[in-house]
Amino acid sequence: MTPSARLAALVELFDQWQGAREPAEIIVTAYFRNRRYAGSKDRRWISNLFYKSLRNMGQIVDFIEKNNPVTTSEKRAVAALLKLEDISVEDLKGIYLEGPHAITFDDGDLDALAAGELPFDPELNFQSWISEKLKTQYQDHFPKVAAAYQEGAPTTFRVNRLKANREQVLAALKEEGFDARATEISPDGIILSGRANLNAHPLMRDGHIEPQDEAAQISAILTDVKPGQSVMDYCAGGGGKTLALGALMENEGRLLALDVDGRRMQDIEPRAARAGLGIVKMDRVQGLPETPSEQDLFDCVYVDAPCSGSGTWRRQPDQKWRLTEERFKDLINIQKSILEKAHKFVKPGGKLVYATCSILEEENQKQISAFLKTQSDFKVATIKGAEMGLPASACNGGMLTLTPDAIGADGFFTAILQKN
Template identity: 40%
Template sequence: MIPAARLQAVIEILEGLDDKPAEQPAEQVVNDYLRQRRYIGSKDRRAVTAMTYDVLRHRARIGWWLEHGEGTAASPRQQLLAYLALCSRENPEPLNQLFDGSRYAPAPLSEEEAAVAARLGDPALRDAAPPAWVANEVPQWLMPKLEAAFGEAAAAEAEALLQEAPIDLRVNTLLGTRETARAALAEEGIASEATPLSPVGLRVEGRRALRASQAYTAGLVELQDEGSQLAALLCDARPGMAVADVCAGGGGKTLALAAAMEGRGRLLAMDVEQARLDRSALRLKRAGAAFVERRAAKDLSADTSLHGAFDRVLVDAPCSGTGAWRRHPDARWRLTPDDLESYTILQREVLLKAAALVKPGGRLIYVTCSLLPEENRVQADAFLSEVPGFAVLPAEAVWQQVLSVPYPGGAPYLTLTPARHGTDGFFVALFERETAA
């Protein structure tokens, strides 16, 4: 594709996003667009996807610049103009050469668009200092929450959330070791290196079609961020235990727990939606984790036979997903204050009900991929104050038992962040139930 054709593809994807429901993720829209145009080569697919995501990452600045320059309501074409003029790391051809209306290229600039482009070329506009939430590409209502969580480091965390996330794999130790997985990937021309914290992780170099690799289709590796791997390892699930993953979803952490248990014991994957559990069935089969039970349950407390039955209960809670913004750059703009309130209510409800499943001496593990205090420390502290019979188990103590690398810090809970640890943002709190007298 010529450069102008890539721009036209980005415009069409952005227009597609405008036509879709607000809750539909950009990843799905991008994938659908490219799937319908299989003639687009892999290099061009990567370029179009990267530029689309970059426009989405800079939505606050693009909107502020357009308004600051007295621009009208930003159309996808105007958003791309602002991106090319002010955000692009490349030095594109003059805009009138890219928007020339030739075959596959965007239509020529309208009079209004040409005026917008001229205003965007004003050096004073580039040098103007935007407010903190714009500079950090965070919704205005969320910036104070990040500042409350990280203080002076909030800007660095926000900047890290704007970067492209690495591709991490978890080695399925039911089928092989990290060394055998790395060798298998290398045979397919996929270079990888050991992740710095997770003993079962590999970080892939470059962007590769991993789902088509033999190592993936054979179940030897799974796509999973290093932070998610660490959260699963901190469950300290062991062979012969009874373990419940009560918000199992697509089964990512369920698979990690199955490997830690070496296929022995009872592992129950639960979710409110049967469809989510059905989607995990193929992954479980591919991974050699046939011993996993799957059960849809709208109410965790309904089946009293499960009460007090598990050594480990993992609550990988529904959350805002702020820690995964690197992977879903449009998600930050879809999150609303009402959404956050709904998540916190649901998290509290799930925690309270999941506690009943923990046997005396067992552990409840609360995990989110959020960086917001309301979903993390506030929830953990509230649980301890509301539910008798549980005590906090310092994350550092468990880390030292199950991992050989130094503890990355945080007490009594663990918070992993892109800026500090190179992982997605994760929060882990561990609670232990008192042993019956």
């Protein structure tokens, strides 16, 4: 594809994203599926700038509106080239706005955009109601948190302890030319530079690695589950935490994966087989007894609750523009309901682990505070993050709150509640 065709494709993606409900990832995948002529370098250039623009879209729109009240997909794309990629006006005119596939762009609009300054204000890259929540919660720390969301998230994998060790996997990847390094906190994590795709790689195919952010790996490790124990993954979804917990259990014990929608768990069985994990059983939440008997109780109940996903907005930047206040309130009610049900399955002396990929306190600390007011037989088990090398600032009130600026991983919250 020519540079002008790439720019035109970026405009088309902005158009499709504006009028769609689907996640950006689905839109991008469908777009290139219907355009097989786009080479790998073309797809990488277009998608990278598309996601970078979504992460910085608040600043881009503010910048455009200060120069021209009408914001279009064409202006978004041109502003991204000028201000995010630092392309000169001369190159933009001579390379990106020339040729048979070039978009039509007014010279006056181009000169106005070129003359303006992109505001360095990460606060603009959130909806105003979200910015207000984050500013109130993080106060002086907010600028660093907001700035972290301007960059993309790392590509991270978890090494499956049942089949491999990290040193072996790192050596194999480096021998193939991958720029790979170990995560600093998780003993099982590997980070690859760039947007490396290992979906068809033998390490993935044979179950030696699984994609999983370091923050999620840390959350699983903090459960301190042991071989032979009984563990429930209450909101299993696709099974990423289920597999991590099973590896920590060394494939010994009882591991039950649950979800309200059985379709969400359809990948767990093949993923578990690939990982060599034979102790996983699956059921729907609706299949649980209303009043658990002793045999229905677990040493650990792990709840990765549905949430805003605010901790993952670097890799899913479109979602921060899709979230509504009404949906946010619904999620808080869902989280409360899940805690009210899941805690019943914790045996005396066992633990309830509540986690979200969110950095908003309404979904995290406030949920725990409200739960403890009604459940006096639970108490917070203090997370000693320093023992893992976690920053002290991330372990407030005995609970772990990771923001993307802390260790470079996703934002993630974990609270461990011990039952008396």
